[in-house]
Amino acid sequence: MKKNLARLNRRQFAGLLGGAGLAAFGAPGALAQVNAPSVNRGANGRVVIIGGGPGGGTLAHILRRGSPEIDVTLIEPSSLYTTCFFSNLYLGGLRTLDSITHSYDGLTSIGVNHVKARAAGIDPDKKFVRLEDGSNVPYDKLVISPGIDFKLEGIDGLTERDFDVFPHAYRGGEQSRLLFSQLRAMSDGGTVVVAPPGNPYRCPPGPYERVCMIANYLKQYKPRSKIILVDAKMGFAKQALFMQAFETYYPGMIEVNLTNDIDNQQVVSVDRGTKTVQTAAGMKIKADVANIIPPQKSAPIAHQSGCADGDWCPVNPENFASKLVPDVYVIGDSSTAGDMPKSAFSANSQAKSVSNHIETTFSGKPSYPARYRNTCWSLIAPNASVKVGAGYRVVDGELKKNFTFVSDVDEDAKTRADSYKESLGWYAGIIAETFNKRVEKI
Numbered sequence: 001m002k003k004n005l006a007r008l009n010r011r012q013f014a015g016l017l018g019g020a021g022l023a024a025f026g027a028p029g030a031l032a033q034v035n036a037p038s039v040n041r042g043a044n045g046r047v048v049i050i051g052g053g054p055g056g057g058t059l060a061h062i063l064r065r066g067s068p069e070i071d072v073t074l075i076e077p078s079s080l081y082t083t084c085f086f087s088n089l090y091l092g093g094l095r096t097l098d099s100i101t102h103s104y105d106g107l108t109s110i111g112v113n114h115v116k117a118r119a120a121g122i123d124p125d126k127k128f129v130r131l132e133d134g135s136n137v138p139y140d141k142l143v144i145s146p147g148i149d150f151k152l153e154g155i156d157g158l159t160e161r162d163f164d165v166f167p168h169a170y171r172g173g174e175q176s177r178l179l180f181s182q183l184r185a186m187s188d189g190g191t192v193v194v195a196p197p198g199n200p201y202r203c204p205p206g207p208y209e210r211v212c213m214i215a216n217y218l219k220q221y222k223p224r225s226k227i228i229l230v231d232a233k234m235g236f237a238k239q240a241l242f243m244q245a246f247e248t249y250y251p252g253m254i255e256v257n258l259t260n261d262i263d264n265q266q267v268v269s270v271d272r273g274t275k276t277v278q279t280a281a282g283m284k285i286k287a288d289v290a291n292i293i294p295p296q297k298s299a300p301i302a303h304q305s306g307c308a309d310g311d312w313c314p315v316n317p318e319n320f321a322s323k324l325v326p327d328v329y330v331i332g333d334s335s336t337a338g339d340m341p342k343s344a345f346s347a348n349s350q351a352k353s354v355s356n357h358i359e360t361t362f363s364g365k366p367s368y369p370a371r372y373r374n375t376c377w378s379l380i381a382p383n384a385s386v387k388v389g390a391g392y393r394v395v396d397g398e399l400k401k402n403f404t405f406v407s408d409v410d411e412d413a414k415t416r417a418d419s420y421k422e423s424l425g426w427y428a429g430i431i432a433e434t435f436n437k438r439v440e441k442i
C-alpha cells in the first residue's frame with residue numbers, strides 16, 4: 001500500500017482514508033500511517049502545490065528532500081509533462097517528443113503525494129483547495145504555479161476550438177505535435193506564418209528560436225517554402241542575434257514584419273476556412289501553416305483563487321508570497337516578477353526561494369536574502385546556440401537585474417557549439433530538479 005499511495009488519484013486516495021475525504025489528507029497521523037512511516041510526515045506542516053511544471057515540480061522535490069517532515073502534495077491533473085523548453089528542437093527535427101516528456105514517478109518515489117485532479121478554487125479562510133469534483137485538500141501553505149492562459153478577445157475568429165487549425169504550441173505536448181504534423185503535411189513552397197504576441201508573455205525568445213528551428217526543418221525538406229513573421233512588437237529578445245541567424249543560416253527564407261510607428265503588424269483576425277491571417281495594418285496572408293501565439297495572462301486557477309490583479313499575480317519579490325491572499329505563494333509564469341522573464345529557469349529559481357521561505361517559516365530559523373537567476377539559450381541552427389541571462393535582486397521592493405550577459409553577434413562556431421552543450425546540461429539539470437529524473441545528455 002505504501003509503495004502505490006503516491007500514484008493514487010484523488011478518489012482512490014480519499015477512499016483509502018476510510019471515506020473521510022481529503023479533509024483528512026494532511027492529518028499527520030493519516031499520512032504517517034499510510035505514506036511514509038519512517039518519518040513523522042505532516043508534523044511540520046502541510047504544503048500543497050498546484051501545478052507540476054518547473055515551478056511546482058522543483059518546489060515539491062526540494063521541499064520533500066530538504067524537509068521530509070513537511071507533508072508535500074502536488075495537485076496536477078496529468079501523469080506526464082511535456083516541456084515547452086526544447087519543444088522548438090522537436091519542431092526542427094532535432095529531438096523527439098518522447099525525449100522531452102517526463103512522468104512524476106521520481107517525485108512520488110520520494111513521498112510527494114500526487115493528486116491527479118484539477119484545482120477549481122480555494123477557501124483562503126478555511127485554507128483548503130477545492131478540486132473540480134467539489135472535494136477539498138487542506139493546506140497550511142499553498143503554492144500556485146499553474147502557468148498561462150490565452151487572451152483571445154483581440155483576435156477575431158480565434159477561439160480555443162480553433163487551436164486545431166491555428167496551433168499556438170505554447171503549452172507543451174499535443175500542440176507541439178500538431179504544429180509539427182502541419183509542417184510535415186505542407187507542400188514544398190508553402191507559407192508558414194509565425195505571429196508572436198506583445199509583452200509580457202512566456203519565454204520572450206521562444207518564437208524566434210521557433211522561426212530558426214522551423215526554417216532548419218524546411219531548409220532540409222521543403223526548401224522553396226518561406227516563413228513570414230508578423231510581430232506585435234517593435235523589437236524582441238536577442239534581436240540582433242536572431243536577425244543575424246536568419247540571414248546567415250536561412251537566407252531568403254524568412255520575412256520579418258515588426259510593429260512600428262507606421263505599421264501595426266499585430267494579428268487581429270484569422271479565418272479558419274481559408275487559413276488567412278490579417279494584421280491591424282491590413283496585411284492579409286494566406287497561410288499553409290499559421291502559428292498564432294495569442295497574448296497571455298495567468299492560468300485560470302490564479303484568478304479563481306483571488307491571487308490575480310488584472311492579468312498577472314502580484315507577489316512580494318523577497319519570497320513570492322501573494323500580495324493578495326495570505327499563506328499563498330505564486331511562482332512561475334503566473335506571477336509578476338519585475339525584471340525576471342517568464343521562463344522555466346526563472347520558475348525553478350523562484351521555487352528555491354519559496355522553499356527556503358516555507359522551511360524557515362515552519363522551523364522559525366532565519367531565511368537568507370533572495371537571489372534569483374535566469375539564462376535563456378536559443379538554438380539558432382544545429383549545434384549553434386546563443387544565450388542571454390541575468391541575476392536579480394530586490395531593490396526598493398522590486399526585482400531588478402543586478403548583472404546581465406548576452407552572446408556576441410560575431411562569436412565563433414566553437415563558442416556557439418559550447419553554448420549548445422551548456423543548454424543540454426541545463427536541460428538535464430532542470431529535469432532532474434523538477435521531476436527527480438535522470439536525463440541523458442544528447
Ligand SMILES: Cc1cc2nc3c(=O)[nH]c(=O)nc-3n(C[C@H](O)[C@H](O)[C@H](O)COP(=O)(O)OP(=O)(O)OC[C@H]3O[C@@H](n4cnc5c(N)ncnc54)[C@H](O)[C@@H]3O)c2cc1C
Binds near residue numbers: 117
Ligand atoms: C516554445 C517555448 C520554448 C521555451 N523555451 C524555454 C527555454 O529554453 N528556457 C526556459 O527557461 N524556458 C523556456 N520556455 C518557458 C517555460 O516553458 C515556461 O516559462 C515554464 O514552463 C513555466 O513554468 P510554470 O511552472 O510556471 O508553468 P507550466 O510549465 O505551464 O506548468 C503548469 C502546470 O500546472 C498545471 N495546472 C494548470 N492549472 C491547474 C489547475 N487548475 N489545477 C492543477 N494543475 C494545474 C498544468 O497542467 C501544468 O502542468 C519556453 C516556452 C515555450 C512555449
